[in-house]
Amino acid sequence: MVAPSGYDSPCGDCLLAPDHALLKDGLGFIAADLLRERCVCILLDRIATGDCSEPQELARAVDFLQRDLPLHLADEQEDLFPLMRRCCLPEDEIDRVISRLLLDHQQAGESAPEVLCVLAKVLQSAPLTLEAQQLLARFTSFARRHLILETAVILPIARLRLRDSDHQSLRLRMMQRRGLDTKTTWPHRRPSQAPPAGKR
Numbered sequence: 085m086v087a088p089s090g091y092d093s094p095c096g097d098c099l100l101a102p103d104h105a106l107l108k109d110g111l112g113f114i115a116a117d118l119l120r121e122r123c124v125c126i127l128l129d130r131i132a133t134g135d136c137s138e139p140q141e142l143a144r145a146v147d148f149l150q151r152d153l154p155l156h157l158a159d160e161q162e163d164l165f166p167l168m169r170r171c172c173l174p175e176d177e178i179d180r181v182i183s184r185l186l187l188d189h190q191q192a193g194e195s196a197p198e199v200l201c202v203l204a205k206v207l208q209s210a211p212l213t214l215e216a217q218q219l220l221a222r223f224t225s226f227a228r229r230h231l232i233l234e235t236a237v238i239l240p241i242a243r244l245r246l247r248d249s250d251h252q253s254l255r256l257r258m259m260q261r262r263g264l265d266t267k268t269t270w271p272h273r274r275p276s277q278a279p280p281a282g283k284r
């Protein structure tokens with residue numbers, strides 16, 4: 085992920101959409117999305133306290149909620165969770181965890197449009213009402229609980245239980261969802277190496 089020159093986000097580069105090359109590993113891409121959602125929560129907290137009205141940062145939060153969050157929810161609901169239901173062992177009790185996460189997704193899907201309305205008003209320099217502040221606080225509090233469960237429970241179990249064919253299936257489905265050619269290959273690079281400017 086590369087930030088445009090001259091732009092210095094307090095969250096580093098994590099507000100930018102993940103590099104598509106991360107789709108070599110679907111779970112790695114999902115982990116990057118979770119990190120990004122955590123950064124969006126930090127940004128929404130700052131907006132709620134009047135600490136941020138920077139249009140570029142606001143636009144990145146809008147991009148995430150409008151474009152990338154629905155993709156992320158679909159990655160999990162339509163592909164990762166069904167794969168986990170098939171691969172996990174009874175002692176993982178994955179059905180119970182996934183049922184809880186699906187309810188969270190429903191709530192996130194219902195709340196995101198309200199948060200987007202608040203961000204649109206902030207972008208127009210409208211003052212933030214107490215109700216809007218409370219809405220942002222509820223959204224971030226709820227999102228953080230969800231992120232903890234996915235980061236600490238879902239991803240480690242998925243890494244343990246998914247087979248090579250499951251990883252391949254997840255990766256291809258995520259690429260198709262984003263309109264990418266499934267034959268695309270990316271050169272190997274170390275995590276510390278940034279992609280060329282303009283490439284994602």
Ligand SMILES: [Fe+2]
Pocket residue numbers: 157160185189230234
């Ligand atoms: Fe989720």
